[in-house]
Amino acid sequence: MGLELDSIFHPRSIAVAGASAEPGKQGHTYFRVLKENGFQGPVYPVNPRGGDVLGVPAYPTVAAIPDEVDYVISTVPAAAVPQLVDDCAAKGVKLLHLFTGRFGETGHADAAAMEQEILQRARRAGIRIIGPNCMGLYYPREGIGFKLLFPQEPGSVAVLSQSGGNAADIVLSGALRGLRYSKVLSYGNALDLNESDFLEYLADDPETSVIGLYLEGVKDGPRFFRALRRAASVKPVVLLKSGRTQAGVRAVASHTASLAGSDRVWDALCRQAGAVSAANVEDLVDMLTAFTFLPPVSGLRVAVGGGGGGRSVQSADACEEAGLLVGSLPDDIRATLRERDPQYWDWIDNPVDGSILGGSPWGMDEILSLLARSPDYDLMIANIDEFWSLDEEQGARQLLRQMDGFERLRSENAKPLALVVGDSIQAHDWQTETLETLRQRGADASLALFPTVTRAALSLRRLVDYYRRRNEEEVED
Amino acid sequence: MGLELDSIFHPRSIAVAGASAEPGKQGHTYFRVLKENGFQGPVYPVNPRGGDVLGVPAYPTVAAIPDEVDYVISTVPAAAVPQLVDDCAAKGVKLLHLFTGRFGETGHADAAAMEQEILQRARRAGIRIIGPNCMGLYYPREGIGFKLLFPQEPGSVAVLSQSGGNAADIVLSGALRGLRYSKVLSYGNALDLNESDFLEYLADDPETSVIGLYLEGVKDGPRFFRALRRAASVKPVVLLKSGRTQAGVRAVASHTASLAGSDRVWDALCRQAGAVSAANVEDLVDMLTAFTFLPPVSGLRVAVGGGGGGRSVQSADACEEAGLLVGSLPDDIRATLRERDPQYWDWIDNPVDGSILGGSPWGMDEILSLLARSPDYDLMIANIDEFWSLDEEQGARQLLRQMDGFERLRSENAKPLALVVGDSIQAHDWQTETLETLRQRGADASLALFPTVTRAALSLRRLVDYYRRRNEEEVED
Numbered sequence: 018m019g020l021e022l023d024s025i026f027h028p029r030s031i032a033v034a035g036a037s038a039e040p041g042k043q044g045h046t047y048f049r050v051l052k053e054n055g056f057q058g059p060v061y062p063v064n065p066r067g068g069d070v071l072g073v074p075a076y077p078t079v080a081a082i083p084d085e086v087d088y089v090i091s092t093v094p095a096a097a098v099p100q101l102v103d104d105c106a107a108k109g110v111k112l113l114h115l116f117t118g119r120f121g122e123t124g125h126a127d128a129a130a131m132e133q134e135i136l137q138r139a140r141r142a143g144i145r146i147i148g149p150n151c152m153g154l155y156y157p158r159e160g161i162g163f164k165l166l167f168p169q170e171p172g173s174v175a176v177l178s179q180s181g182g183n184a185a186d187i188v189l190s191g192a193l194r195g196l197r198y199s200k201v202l203s204y205g206n207a208l209d210l211n212e213s214d215f216l217e218y219l220a221d222d223p224e225t226s227v228i229g230l231y232l233e234g235v236k237d238g239p240r241f242f243r244a245l246r247r248a249a250s251v252k253p254v255v256l257l258k259s260g261r262t263q264a265g266v267r268a269v270a271s272h273t274a275s276l277a278g279s280d281r282v283w284d285a286l287c288r289q290a291g292a293v294s295a296a297n298v299e300d301l302v303d304m305l306t307a308f309t310f311l312p313p314v315s316g317l318r319v320a321v322g323g324g325g326g327g328r329s330v331q332s333a334d335a336c337e338e339a340g341l342l343v344g345s346l347p348d349d350i351r352a353t354l355r356e357r358d359p360q361y362w363d364w365i366d367n368p369v370d371g372s373i374l375g376g377s378p379w380g381m382d383e384i385l386s387l388l389a390r391s392p393d394y395d396l397m398i399a400n401i402d403e404f405w406s407l408d409e410e411q412g413a414r415q416l417l418r419q420m421d422g423f424e425r426l427r428s429e430n431a432k433p434l435a436l437v438v439g440d441s442i443q444a445h446d447w448q449t450e451t452l453e454t455l456r457q458r459g460a461d462a463s464l465a466l467f468p469t470v471t472r473a474a475l476s477l478r479r480l481v482d483y484y485r486r487r488n489e490e491e492v493e494d
Numbered sequence: 495m496g497l498e499l500d501s502i503f504h505p506r507s508i509a510v511a512g513a514s515a516e517p518g519k520q521g522h523t524y525f526r527v528l529k530e531n532g533f534q535g536p537v538y539p540v541n542p543r544g545g546d547v548l549g550v551p552a553y554p555t556v557a558a559i560p561d562e563v564d565y566v567i568s569t570v571p572a573a574a575v576p577q578l579v580d581d582c583a584a585k586g587v588k589l590l591h592l593f594t595g596r597f598g599e600t601g602h603a604d605a606a607a608m609e610q611e612i613l614q615r616a617r618r619a620g621i622r623i624i625g626p627n628c629m630g631l632y633y634p635r636e637g638i639g640f641k642l643l644f645p646q647e648p649g650s651v652a653v654l655s656q657s658g659g660n661a662a663d664i665v666l667s668g669a670l671r672g673l674r675y676s677k678v679l680s681y682g683n684a685l686d687l688n689e690s691d692f693l694e695y696l697a698d699d700p701e702t703s704v705i706g707l708y709l710e711g712v713k714d715g716p717r718f719f720r721a722l723r724r725a726a727s728v729k730p731v732v733l734l735k736s737g738r739t740q741a742g743v744r745a746v747a748s749h750t751a752s753l754a755g756s757d758r759v760w761d762a763l764c765r766q767a768g769a770v771s772a773a774n775v776e777d778l779v780d781m782l783t784a785f786t787f788l789p790p791v792s793g794l795r796v797a798v799g800g801g802g803g804g805r806s807v808q809s810a811d812a813c814e815e816a817g818l819l820v821g822s823l824p825d826d827i828r829a830t831l832r833e834r835d836p837q838y839w840d841w842i843d844n845p846v847d848g849s850i851l852g853g854s855p856w857g858m859d860e861i862l863s864l865l866a867r868s869p870d871y872d873l874m875i876a877n878i879d880e881f882w883s884l885d886e887e888q889g890a891r892q893l894l895r896q897m898d899g900f901e902r903l904r905s906e907n908a909k910p911l912a913l914v915v916g917d918s919i920q921a922h923d924w925q926t927e928t929l930e931t932l933r934q935r936g937a938d939a940s941l942a943l944f945p946t947v948t949r950a951a952l953s954l955r956r957l958v959d960y961y962r963r964r965n966e967e968e969v970e971d
Contacts (some may be wrong), residue, residue, distance in 0.1 A: 026876060040821070040886060040888065041886060041888050041889075046885075093923065118849075119853075122841075123838065123841045124840065126842055127842075164885045165885050165886060166884075166885050166921065166922070178804075180802075180803055180804030180807065181802075182801065182802040182803060182804030182805055182849075182879065182882050183804035183805075183807075183808065184804075185881050185882045186804070186805075186881045189881040189921075190881060190918065193918060193919070193920070193921060213849050231804075233807060244765065252580050256766045259807045259808065259811055260807060260810075260811065260908075261811050261814075261815070261818075262810065262811050262813075262814030262815060263576075263814060263820075263833035264811070264813060264814045264819075264820030264821075264844075264845075265807055265810040265814060267810065267820075267822060267843060268803075268806045268807040268809075268810040268820075268843070268845055268847070269807055270846065271803075271841055271850070272803035272804070272806065272807055272847065273803070296948075297808065297811075297812065297946070297948050298808060299946055299948070324659065325657075325658075325659040325706075326657055326659060326745075326748075326750070327655075327657030327658065327659030327660035327661075327663070327749070328659055328663075329739060329745045329749065330657065330660075330710060330736045330742055330746055330749055331660065331736065331743040331774065331775060332745075333737075333739065333741035333742040333744070334736055334737065334738050334741070334742035334745075334774075335747040335774065336739075336741060337738075337741045337742060338738070338739060342741075343739075343740075343741030343744075344741075345744060350594075361600065363601065364599075364600045364601055364602075364748055366744060366745070366748050367741075368741075368745055370745070370748065371750070372595075372659075374633065375707075377904075402659065402920030404662050404663045404666040404667060405659050405662045405663070408523075408641045408642050408643050408662075409517065409518060409642060411517065411518050412518075440919050441667065441670060441917045441918065441919070441945075442670070442917050442918070442919050442926055442929055442930050442933070443670070444643065444666075444669065444670060445643070445787035449919055449926065449930075452919055453919050453926075456919065468918075469774070469776055471773075471774050471776070487737035
């Protein structure tokens, strides 16, 4: 399957059946992304009404395209799909992606029957299907995608999401924190190719270093569990299982007609397989961020700095509640602090409270740098105290200088460092612009960005748990 | 105490000891806020070095001010405070707010002794003290405050926060969601006036309809518990107890030298008193938002709409995991849907998936309006699916039209409605501006805004719990 899927990801030519000249229509977006994001092969618009799309004349049918077509994206109505499959068969198409929905997910017997008919016709012709009822593939290296504003540059995060909407939430909110993607697949009803096919492929995909999964249900439990265990043994896998509750199960049924399972079963399965379980989309993106930007770490002792007294107390509680250890400053560091600050060396502690340093010769970044080099700490959290600081434009300048220190900390030291910088739109444009600059600089410096200290602490804790378990397994092997 | 504190909140004149001409210094900010935010009485800068502050010549001492002074804000160094207290005594000052820190919180015996000496001198002169080591009072009705960009218009939310930094986080992040404030107090080391004094006052304050508390410790446990129970019996009180963990306790000690208690004790105390417990600053602001913008409600049955299939599944899980009931559409509503949509009336469900409505004659806001009028639902959640929609500018226009519907829903129906609209700064300015407009419109329409559906669901659940408990108590009385 691995090799077969790989050829599917590298089509020589693509046709968009249902390509539209009208912006906002998905049949327009697919075509436009291929043209604008650098897909190297020929791209054919297909529309029985003719006309042209972005200056390219449409063919009336796939069969009418004079050249070879490897891959067809369908946005035609459900009723037109059986004929489309036959056209694809005649043309020797290898992969059909059905954005087209209104099949099994409607709960209507005739629509489910038509779905099966399509599957049979495709099987006879050797055509593999992604979908129906899904957004399909986002593969920035090849210029393939389904939203105009997905990042064009590739990265190493793969996302497998039954839901196209949740895939977009994950891709775009992750992109704001510096995540870039290898391959993203939204596969909807999973009529033919399903979660196990894709997961088996991604486990061995050299372009992918971490995998995020959003699942509504699985087709074949035992096979999926094997695939999950295999993937999680070679790279971090974060799994968000939806349809965990009764209402969730019902929503899943009308969304992708999947059979969801109970939350407890999934949690146990995730743990056994060595995957990391996520509570919701934000949590999934937090863990993808942690795995992408932080090195393996197996100690829980955290050093925290940045922000004043209130933020320090918030940080201390958040860290210990997440199970991290916020140890007091060790004697050697206190002795070093005393050399330069005989007055307040014994008052400074971990978390390092910036307001205490107001009258001290020690700067926050100097102390954090000491802590980063200390064998008494395994992890670092730095806070940007944005609400407090952005009261005046000079506060903005201070935060940007603070960021210099955090960037240095990142570049001079390999210790895992999480940077907490709020990402809320502020009341004044200059405040919002400052936060945007800080976030962009953090992403450019490959810093792991979190919007709150609670989310940073919870993510670090699970990062440590993951690598501890990996280490134990390696010892056992 | 109530009456005495009330006069403290309405000083006829204020002096800022340590007033500075230098922007960024807190002694500058206090003075500038009073001058620019409309404080009605005379404001005197005091600085032994002379000069003038924003064009007003500074007096060398408080004693040198020719007129009466009710209230003194001190930003002078700790060593100068004993003399300042004597000057205040000579002048008949009623209230001294010590922004000045470096007292008991340093852990140094001499500093703690000086703190006690200050308290004795103040007691002898009948001067009440706020602080030391705190930001003091933000009272927009009187034009008193401690940050330049706090909202100038008043509201009905009171915040009592030992930490000034956390007070700023709460005030400013809440302001972005439409919260406005009656009285906010940061009281630091609570040398004289403490949490119980302020809480007793706020319980009876007609300007205050909901109270948020950020506590690091209390001076007198039994008295505080009585005050909390009394306050919670007349208005919603949300309590965030910090210093819940070992590291938190240590951070609290060096921040405000308070004695923190264990988490379990505080949770039990909160429950017994009828207050709502918050897990962190974000959670506290969520609950203040819920209590401010949502009416009393005692049913858990929620109707959810807005967004596509992925968001619908996310919403269903988040709601049921929070303990809300996401019931399937009742027969009468299905019958109504069928009249206009014979094709998909049975596919549409709760949560209402916007992507199903793509080909339906029913609009999302029409269905939500049906649900809002239905006796089968107690609560509503509406989603703005921002990442999905803001792929093109026409998506922005669609969201703004959707907002029209949510505003109508809010104005035509009394059912509690939470609006989920992400507040993250986006990659493109027009996207950020769209979200800012949506949030601003939501706040203007008094909609309860939440940045994620998980946070909305958790807040609604606790809102219901609070009012159910209130109802039970009323039955018992």
